[in-house]
Amino acid sequence: MNAGEIHGLLGENGAGKSTLMKVLLGLVQRDEGTVLLDGHPVEIATPQDAVAHGLGMVHQHFSLIDGLTVWENVVLGDRGKVDKTRACREVREVAERYGLPIDPTAAVESLSAGERQRVEVIKALRRDPRILILDEPTSVLTQAESVELFSVLRRVVQDEGRAVILISHKLAEIIAATDTISVLRRGEVVFESRTAQTTPQELARRMVGREVSLRSEAAALGMLPVQHTGKEPTATTADVEPVLRLRDLVVEVGGLRVLDGLSLDVAPGEIVGLYGVEGNGQATLGELLSGLVEPTEGSIEISGRQVDTSKAGALHDAGLGVIPEDRHRSGIVLDMSVAENLALKDLDEVSGRWLMSRRLMLRRAQLLADEYNIVTPSPNAPVRSLSGGNQQRLVLARELSREPRALIAAQPTHGLDVGAIEDMYTRLRKVAASGVGVLLVSTELEEVMALAARIAVISSGRIVGVLPIAEATADRLGMLVGGEAA
Amino acid sequence: MNDLLRRYQVTPAGWLTLLFTLISIVIACALSAVLIATTGFSPVDAAKAMYDGSVSGASGWTTTLLYVAPLLLVAVGSCVCVRAGIFNIGQEGQVLIGALGGAYAGLRLAIHGPFLLICVLVFGAVGGGIWAGLSSLMLRFRGVNVVVSTLLMTFLAQQIVAYAVNTSWFLQETPEGSSGIAGSESNPIPVNGRLRTFGQYPDLSVNFGLFLALAAALVIAFLLARTRWGFRLKLIGLNPVTARHAGVRVAALGGMSLAISGAFAGLAGAVLVASPIGSNRLQPGTSINVGWDGLLVALIARNRPGLCVPAAVLFAILRAGGDYLAATGVPSYLADVVKALLVLALVAPSVLVAAIRSRRHAVPTAPTPLTTAVGAPQGVAA
Numbered sequence: 108m109n110a111g112e113i114h115g116l117l118g119e120n121g122a123g124k125s126t127l128m129k130v131l132l133g134l135v136q137r138d139e140g141t142v143l144l145d146g147h148p149v150e151i152a153t154p155q156d157a158v159a160h161g162l163g164m165v166h167q168h169f170s171l172i173d174g175l176t177v178w179e180n181v182v183l184g185d186r187g188k189v190d191k192t193r194a195c196r197e198v199r200e201v202a203e204r205y206g207l208p209i210d211p212t213a214a215v216e217s218l219s220a221g222e223r224q225r226v227e228v229i230k231a232l233r234r235d236p237r238i239l240i241l242d243e244p245t246s247v248l249t250q251a252e253s254v255e256l257f258s259v260l261r262r263v264v265q266d267e268g269r270a271v272i273l274i275s276h277k278l279a280e281i282i283a284a285t286d287t288i289s290v291l292r293r294g295e296v297v298f299e300s301r302t303a304q305t306t307p308q309e310l311a312r313r314m315v316g317r318e319v320s321l322r323s324e325a326a327a328l329g330m331l332p333v334q335h336t337g338k339e340p341t342a343t344t345a346d347v348e349p350v351l352r353l354r355d356l357v358v359e360v361g362g363l364r365v366l367d368g369l370s371l372d373v374a375p376g377e378i379v380g381l382y383g384v385e386g387n388g389q390a391t392l393g394e395l396l397s398g399l400v401e402p403t404e405g406s407i408e409i410s411g412r413q414v415d416t417s418k419a420g421a422l423h424d425a426g427l428g429v430i431p432e433d434r435h436r437s438g439i440v441l442d443m444s445v446a447e448n449l450a451l452k453d454l455d456e457v458s459g460r461w462l463m464s465r466r467l468m469l470r471r472a473q474l475l476a477d478e479y480n481i482v483t484p485s486p487n488a489p490v491r492s493l494s495g496g497n498q499q500r501l502v503l504a505r506e507l508s509r510e511p512r513a514l515i516a517a518q519p520t521h522g523l524d525v526g527a528i529e530d531m532y533t534r535l536r537k538v539a540a541s542g543v544g545v546l547l548v549s550t551e552l553e554e555v556m557a558l559a560a561r562i563a564v565i566s567s568g569r570i571v572g573v574l575p576i577a578e579a580t581a582d583r584l585g586m587l588v589g590g591e592a593a
Numbered sequence: 594m595n596d597l598l599r600r601y602q603v604t605p606a607g608w609l610t611l612l613f614t615l616i617s618i619v620i621a622c623a624l625s626a627v628l629i630a631t632t633g634f635s636p637v638d639a640a641k642a643m644y645d646g647s648v649s650g651a652s653g654w655t656t657t658l659l660y661v662a663p664l665l666l667v668a669v670g671s672c673v674c675v676r677a678g679i680f681n682i683g684q685e686g687q688v689l690i691g692a693l694g695g696a697y698a699g700l701r702l703a704i705h706g707p708f709l710l711i712c713v714l715v716f717g718a719v720g721g722g723i724w725a726g727l728s729s730l731m732l733r734f735r736g737v738n739v740v741v742s743t744l745l746m747t748f749l750a751q752q753i754v755a756y757a758v759n760t761s762w763f764l765q766e767t768p769e770g771s772s773g774i775a776g777s778e779s780n781p782i783p784v785n786g787r788l789r790t791f792g793q794y795p796d797l798s799v800n801f802g803l804f805l806a807l808a809a810a811l812v813i814a815f816l817l818a819r820t821r822w823g824f825r826l827k828l829i830g831l832n833p834v835t836a837r838h839a840g841v842r843v844a845a846l847g848g849m850s851l852a853i854s855g856a857f858a859g860l861a862g863a864v865l866v867a868s869p870i871g872s873n874r875l876q877p878g879t880s881i882n883v884g885w886d887g888l889l890v891a892l893i894a895r896n897r898p899g900l901c902v903p904a905a906v907l908f909a910i911l912r913a914g915g916d917y918l919a920a921t922g923v924p925s926y927l928a929d930v931v932k933a934l935l936v937l938a939l940v941a942p943s944v945l946v947a948a949i950r951s952r953r954h955a956v957p958t959a960p961t962p963l964t965t966a967v968g969a970p971q972g973v974a975a
Binding site for chain 1: 819820821822823824825827828831832834835836837838839840841842843
């Protein structure tokens with residue numbers, strides 16, 4: 108790659124993008140091959156070496172410390188004496204130079220996702236890197252914030268001759284923002300081109316390794332516009348009793364109203380998309396529906412019956428399945444086996460009054476693994492050894508095995524590769540077709556547009572608008588997300 | 594059967610651990626030898642004394658096996674709460690309270706026949722259970738860190754026992770002889786409140802406490818591995834959030850596991866009073882560090898009740914040998930240092946191997962509560 112260019116790195120999850128970057132940053136050692144910098148082979152053994160060679164990285168997940176202020180986060184990792192005035196001045200200088208306005212003395216916890224991203228970028232730029240690497244930088248940003256970020260990157264590249272590597276799985280973004288593109292598949296560069304000389308279809312094909320139809324997969328790849336499947340919602344949802352009814356839910360965390368009077372109905376057989384930018388209460392809603400937090404006010408009804416949320420497992424018993432946003436936190440136990448994970452919510456199925464039955468547990472695991480296509484060396488293998496897609500299928504299998512009435516799918520395709528996303532979409536559609544009400548919580552516009560029959564937009568803990576799919580366009584949803592009436 | 598074999602198959606990491614363990618034991622022995630030599634004793638004689646006092650002949654084994662019972666009981670209890678992700682490090686205090694409860698039952702309940710023994714043991718277990726249960730309550734209602742509260746409760750327990758054996762209406766011995774001065778200990782508990790011993794000196798003699806402890810290890814191993822209760826315990830230990838989501842009452846189950854571990858420590862205390870390790874009296878030093886050492890036994894056994902048995906035997910050997918060594922004139926603190934070195938030699942390799950492996954695969958993994966908490970008991974013990 109060249110100085111003065113934005114280089115896009117495309118690839119499915121597991122294609123080797125992250126590993127490549129870890130090699131560059133000195134986090135992982137390569138087994139073979141060389142890294143050439145300005146034509147010279149370099150040895151990057153530690154992250155410090157990477158910094159010395161002028162490599163800076165903005166990680167997908169913010170590596171900021173909430174309790175500290177902006178400038179403290181920026182100087183984190185520096186050697187020597189900490190000088191507040193100098194650090195603040197530097198932050199302001201960098202911020203001004205690149206048009207990234209930020210108050211160096213603000214506490215990070217008070218910042219929005221977009222502002223945090225800015226802090227990360229400033230942190231990397233202050234070290235004056237020759238090469239700046241951004242890993243999925245837009246996953247938490249609104250459309251407008253993304254555009255802003257890319258214009259900053261453009262400036263960095265054109266005015267100062269730095270190089271930028273942009274890692275993404277969103278085709279639209281890569282095409283809009285880069286000069287050259289490399290596509291990785293299974294650890295190899297399978298395609299390289301000037302951005303101007305290629306097409307989204309071409310890139311998608313290179314990325315997946317086969318022809319891609321322009322529907323759900325296109326959504327998975329982040330291509331707009333999405334064509335609808337043409338299936339209009341047949342029944343009007345008003346005259347069916349909702350299978351899941353959230354009524355005026357309020358959750359306060361530390362005096363902050365994270366959910367602020369949220370109400371939403373999901374009818375049987377319907378997929379409702381809950382769309383919004385990350386951090387507007389979706390996570391809390393997910394925890395609420397997983398039985399991890401109790402609402403301060405409001406109620407949850409399943410099939411017309413109110414659920415006592417103070418009782419452990421009551422929501423599950425009432426017929427609510429949950430695919431949690433962070434499966435490692437509340438979906439699976441990494442150090443337990445596949446069979447154990449499949450059984451953990453339904454112990455009655457695999458045990459007597461007191462004793463667990465290994466035989467029943469294994470048999471059940473075998474059945475579910477076959478039905479849901481969970482690829483595992485054995486039912487006794489720890490879930491840690493499974494790929495993300497298989498872990499997610501495991502969660503889905505467990506949640507559906509009890510025949511729930513309603514299913515919450517929070518970011519169900521987060522971190523999955525295209526094949527797994529496609530599979531997840533098919534399964535969610537099938538679940539809905541069998542009469543289960545599905546609430547799809549997602550920050551990916553393409554995803555809700557591809558799956559949902561109705562789209563509810565969440566902002567600051569409340570529903571700011573509900574649009575049937577026929578009326579939903581990217582613009583209208585975007586305006587709702589931004590807090591404007593559509 | 595295949596399944597069983599696979600579970601106990603030695604992985605490359607296992608071999609590495611074994612190798613490191615051997616190396617570190619050699620190092621520990623060498624260091625001990627140097628230490629003993631510099632204080633003016635002969636390392637060879639010391640080693641021989643350790644051997645004679647613990648595993649050579651019937652009398653050595655008698656002493657060793659006597660120590661196994663309380664150590665094993667404490668360790669098995671520790672396995673229960675660690676399985677639930679809760680780190681009780683106050684066993685020493687729970688042992689003391691158990692001993693107090695046992696002594697109280699033995700001396701104050703006017704019961705004839707073997708039923709008194711049962712009362713002694715039950716009072717001990719209940720006492721230890723309540724003592725640890727207090728820490729559970731502190732966690733539940735005030736969010737007090739279990740490591741801190743169990744540790745501090747130990748010092749409180751020491752004061753209570755000291756008070757008990759110095760207060761005439763409580764448990765202090767009846768003044769005897771012409772002087773009429775009562776010491777800081779209780780009367781010996783009656784014979785029908787003591788654990789029976791099988792076999793007579795000079796043959797091997799085995800106290801009933803050993804069978805009690807072995808049975809406890811078996812039962813707990815079974816409960817943890819095979820029952821719903823054990824499954825849930827493991828679940829809350831590995832991922833409390835998922836456990837809660839799955840409908841497990843995490844706080845109640847965790848608190849209960851802490852109380853159970855306290856009950857086992859308390860039972861160990863009762864066994865100490867009821868078996869011929871001491872003088873069958875309650876004394877301020879009745880617990881003889883069995884609580885701390887039992888914790889280390891569980892640590893070395895990686896909290897597996899089955900593995901606790903050999904680990905407890907090993908510690909008992911070190912203890913019996915150490916006692917004998919001290920009797921030959923080597924200061925007892927040197928014996929303690931030797932013991933500590935050997936513990937480090939047994940614990941360090943697995944940590945080392947884990948560190949090496951995590952360095953080699955620099956893949957970020959979700960933090961498990963175990964990694965932070967395992968360090969805690971180690972630090973305190975050191």
